[in-house]
Amino acid sequence: MKDKDKTKEQLMNELVELRQSITGLKELEAKQKQVDEEIRLLLTLTRAIGESEDLKVALEIALKKVCEATGWDYGEAWIPNVDGTVLELSPVWYSSSGSLDNFRRVSEKFTFQNGIGLPGRIWLSKLPEWIPDVSLSPNTIYPRVQMAREAGLKASLGVPIIAKEQILAVLLFFMLESREKDKQLVDIVSAVASQLGSVIQHKQADEDIRKEKNFSDTAINSLPGIFYLFDNQDRFLRWNENFEKFSGYSAEEISKMNPLDFFVGEDRKFIEQKIQEVFAKGRSTAEADFVSKDGHRTPYLFTGTRVTFDQTQCLLGMGISIAERKQAEEELRKAEAKYRSIFENAIEGIYQTTLDGRIISANPAFARTLGYTSPHELIAEVANVRKLYVDPSRRDELISLIHTQGFVENFEVQFYCKDGKIVWFLLNTRILRDSSGIVCFEGTATDITDRKRAGEEILKLNRELEQHIIQLGEANKELEAFSYSVSHDLRAPLRAIDGFSNIFLKKHEDKLDEEGKRVLNIIRINTQKMGELIDNLLTLSRLGRKEMVLSDINMCELAKDVYEELRATVPGRILQFNIKSLPVAIGDIKLIRQVFVNLLANAIKFTRSREIAVIEVRGRSEKNEIIYYVKDNGAGFDMQYSDQLFGVFQRLHSEKEFEGTGVGLAIIQRIIHRHGGRVWAEGKVDEGATFYFTLPIKEKV
Amino acid sequence: MTNLNEVEILLVEDNPYDVELTLTALKENNLTNKVHVLNDGAEALEFIFATGAHAQRNIRNIPKVVLLDLKLPKVNGLEVLRRIKSDERTKKIPVVVLTSSQEERDIVKSYNLGANSYIIKPVDFNKFIDAVAKLSLYWVLLNKPPQ
Numbered sequence A: 001m002k003d004k005d006k007t008k009e010q011l012m013n014e015l016v017e018l019r020q021s022i023t024g025l026k027e028l029e030a031k032q033k034q035v036d037e038e039i040r041l042l043l044t045l046t047r048a049i050g051e052s053e054d055l056k057v058a059l060e061i062a063l064k065k066v067c068e069a070t071g072w073d074y075g076e077a078w079i080p081n082v083d084g085t086v087l088e089l090s091p092v093w094y095s096s097s098g099s100l101d102n103f104r105r106v107s108e109k110f111t112f113q114n115g116i117g118l119p120g121r122i123w124l125s126k127l128p129e130w131i132p133d134v135s136l137s138p139n140t141i142y143p144r145v146q147m148a149r150e151a152g153l154k155a156s157l158g159v160p161i162i163a164k165e166q167i168l169a170v171l172l173f174f175m176l177e178s179r180e181k182d183k184q185l186v187d188i189v190s191a192v193a194s195q196l197g198s199v200i201q202h203k204q205a206d207e208d209i210r211k212e213k214n215f216s217d218t219a220i221n222s223l224p225g226i227f228y229l230f231d232n233q234d235r236f237l238r239w240n241e242n243f244e245k246f247s248g249y250s251a252e253e254i255s256k257m258n259p260l261d262f263f264v265g266e267d268r269k270f271i272e273q274k275i276q277e278v279f280a281k282g283r284s285t286a287e288a289d290f291v292s293k294d295g296h297r298t299p300y301l302f303t304g305t306r307v308t309f310d311q312t313q314c315l316l317g318m319g320i321s322i323a324e325r326k327q328a329e330e331e332l333r334k335a336e337a338k339y340r341s342i343f344e345n346a347i348e349g350i351y352q353t354t355l356d357g358r359i360i361s362a363n364p365a366f367a368r369t370l371g372y373t374s375p376h377e378l379i380a381e382v383a384n385v386r387k388l389y390v391d392p393s394r395r396d397e398l399i400s401l402i403h404t405q406g407f408v409e410n411f412e413v414q415f416y417c418k419d420g421k422i423v424w425f426l427l428n429t430r431i432l433r434d435s436s437g438i439v440c441f442e443g444t445a446t447d448i449t450d451r452k453r454a455g456e457e458i459l460k461l462n463r464e465l466e467q468h469i470i471q472l473g474e475a476n477k478e479l480e481a482f483s484y485s486v487s488h489d490l491r492a493p494l495r496a497i498d499g500f501s502n503i504f505l506k507k508h509e510d511k512l513d514e515e516g517k518r519v520l521n522i523i524r525i526n527t528q529k530m531g532e533l534i535d536n537l538l539t540l541s542r543l544g545r546k547e548m549v550l551s552d553i554n555m556c557e558l559a560k561d562v563y564e565e566l567r568a569t570v571p572g573r574i575l576q577f578n579i580k581s582l583p584v585a586i587g588d589i590k591l592i593r594q595v596f597v598n599l600l601a602n603a604i605k606f607t608r609s610r611e612i613a614v615i616e617v618r619g620r621s622e623k624n625e626i627i628y629y630v631k632d633n634g635a636g637f638d639m640q641y642s643d644q645l646f647g648v649f650q651r652l653h654s655e656k657e658f659e660g661t662g663v664g665l666a667i668i669q670r671i672i673h674r675h676g677g678r679v680w681a682e683g684k685v686d687e688g689a690t691f692y693f694t695l696p697i698k699e700k701v
Numbered sequence B: 001m002t003n004l005n006e007v008e009i010l011l012v013e014d015n016p017y018d019v020e021l022t023l024t025a026l027k028e029n030n031l032t033n034k035v036h037v038l039n040d041g042a043e044a045l046e047f048i049f050a051t052g053a054h055a056q057r058n059i060r061n062i063p064k065v066v067l068l069d070l071k072l073p074k075v076n077g078l079e080v081l082r083r084i085k086s087d088e089r090t091k092k093i094p095v096v097v098l099t100s101s102q103e104e105r106d107i108v109k110s111y112n113l114g115a116n117s118y119i120i121k122p123v124d125f126n127k128f129i130d131a132v133a134k135l136s137l138y139w140v141l142l143n144k145p146p147q
Helices: A006-050 A055-070 A098-107 A117-125 A145-151 A183-222 A241-247 A251-255 A268-283 A323-345 A366-371 A375-381 A395-407 A447-506 A514-545 A555-567 A591-605 A639-644 A665-673 B016-028 B041-048 B076-084 B103-111 B125-142
Strands: A076-078 A084-095 A110-113 A130-131 A156-163 A167-173 A224-232 A236-239 A283-289 A297-309 A312-321 A350-351 A359-362 A405-414 A422-433 A438-446 A550-553 A577-580 A583-586 A613-621 A626-631 A679-684 A689-696 B008-012 B036-039 B065-069 B095-099 B117-120
Touching: A006 A055, A006 A183, A006 A224, A055 A076, A055 A084, A055 A167, A055 A183, A076 A098, A076 A117, A084 A098, A084 A117, A110 A117, A117 A130, A117 A156, A117 A167, A156 A183, A156 B036, A167 A183, A224 A241, A224 A297, A236 A251, A236 B117, A241 A251, A268 A283, A268 A297, A268 A312, A268 A438, A297 A323, A350 A366, A359 A375, A366 A583, A366 A665, A395 A405, A422 A447, A447 A514, A447 B016, A447 B125, A514 A591, A514 A665, A550 A591, A555 A577, A555 A591, A555 A613, A583 A591, A583 A689, A591 A626, A591 A639, A591 A689, A639 A679, A665 A679, A665 A689, B008 B016, B008 B041, B008 B125, B016 B036, B016 B125, B036 B041, B041 B065, B041 B076, B065 B076, B065 B125, B076 B095, B076 B103, B095 B125, B103 B117, B117 B125
Parallel strands: A577 A613, B008 B036, B008 B065, B065 B095, B095 B117
Antiparallel strands: A076 A084, A076 A167, A084 A110, A130 A156, A156 A167, A224 A236, A224 A312, A283 A297, A297 A312, A350 A359, A350 A438, A405 A422, A422 A438, A550 A583, A613 A626, A626 A689, A679 A689
């Protein structure tokens, strides 16, 4: 049958079929178009999610894109809470219209347990679920049904986001119209969710690694010492910042170094053995000096543990500086040695006793002073310190003092020595409490036996001295009384003898022959001589007692003055007096005047036989004294008797040659000695004499 | 015996030989007629203050000079001196200490108590005569006492 043969009905049928196939084609075409769009959506989403920072941002993108691309009006995400008991609404959501805000707000108050409500069912089943019209659902299936009705929400689709079998989130989408399940739409959204799960899973894994890395870096960098990890080829794999800081090497340098490069000398070999030990036995520790880049050595304690890292055996460990500990140990050792040295070598005794008197410790000095060969012997033989006390009640006094004031200072006691001798000690004692609260007495004992004896000796000497002073005072008084009576009483009889001899001579001159007169004259001469002797002796004795009044003395004037006085007593003589300016002296002017009187009188007397008497007075300052002399050209003397010159009653000339009492020079010597000076004389028989005396310079005598 | 109200020189001296020597010296200078000698300090005080044995004497009649030894029985010379010089009625009497003592402290004490002179008796008789003569002439003849 040709086309024209076909019946109208046939044609109509064909037309219908054609139309149908055109419609089918059109549908097919539309479908194809939808698939293309969906693939495009998927690609866009995958890229966007891949670039997103975290799950929240990824969810936000997914909800928005899915709604826009596939015609959903509202999208939300439910996320398991921290302990995984319920689903909570994520803060991210999407809505095409503001009319859904209220639904959103109220939904935030909801949570869904596993298997309850649409999100709960998807959490349990891990499968997508489509509800054509939630407003028709009973409350048991859809708890938010009343709210959904009010919001006008109808069709709903829920899909799970799964990563590593775990539900990360449940996505819910709603439309404002009801719709039968569209399998293709379910597939697309499921594909998006699946994609999302996979991306998030990777992201989370990266994050975990990053966190772990961060944690381990923080951990090893916060270690107080150095941290190191090196493999069995001695290559450093990891180390901390302290390692770089303390060693002074950069990371790049360390990466090329050998662990042994940080040690020198003996330590190098030692550490090498220790490393071997770690690889052989699993772990070890070592103390050695860690040498930094600038050569500085610091004592360290190192640990090493064998670990497997990337299928390689490695050594992981730490090093901590023990410099402070070492220094503290050294200081403690020194302090102990110092204390020990003081204790052992002290001259003073040092001891510790218990409260009831047992000797805990004693130093060698304490034992030695008490006559024991060693502290050991002392402690062994003296069961109780009380036994040492000569007067045990002193121990009670000591203890009572310590208890009241906590210490005792300069407490004098007598102790028995091993051989029974008694020694004096000066005790300084205090209570000692250690951390466990035990109390003992600790103190020092100074041997003051010699001091005590010296003190007693001084007291004795003082008493003797006082006695001597009293005796001396008495003797002085006696002497004064004696000289007083000499002065007064001895002269009266002499005066009587002289006086009555004279009267006798005058009254009875006519009855006396020449011999009688001569004898009476001898009596008179000797009486007068006796008077002179008494006067001179009294002068001498007074010199020793008279208090000196010191002043500056113009010696030249004084000497001249005395000379003039004496000159007048010898009017017929020819005298030549040579004097030049003399140094000023400090002394008692009356006494020094007496010196000049005696010296010049002697000079005049002993030059009597000279036609012209030459008398010279000179003086010169030396370092500590002034030397004066009086020189004459008189009779002189024999130097071999010069030491007798200054003695009392010592005379080198006969009474016939030169009259005199032999007291004059003794008086000079006494005066000069009282001034702290010296006297001496030089001379030669018939060639004159020189008499020297000195007076100290400056210092008032 | 001299009229005790007309005594010009009062010699207070216990040593009889010194008394004789002194009188000899005075005689050589014709001064003996108005000399009165007392041998101890107590009597000297009685004489001067007109008490005791000398109560009948007029205290207003004072000697021209008292020659006073220091070493005296009963009351010593320094005490006699002190009493004379501390009494308004007698303090104007010139007192010459005539003694053997050369002690500085005796000299100082004497002058402090108001002695008018201090003479050490020389051992040499000629010097002694000379000294007594000079002092007597001075105090008896030359010195002008207040009326």
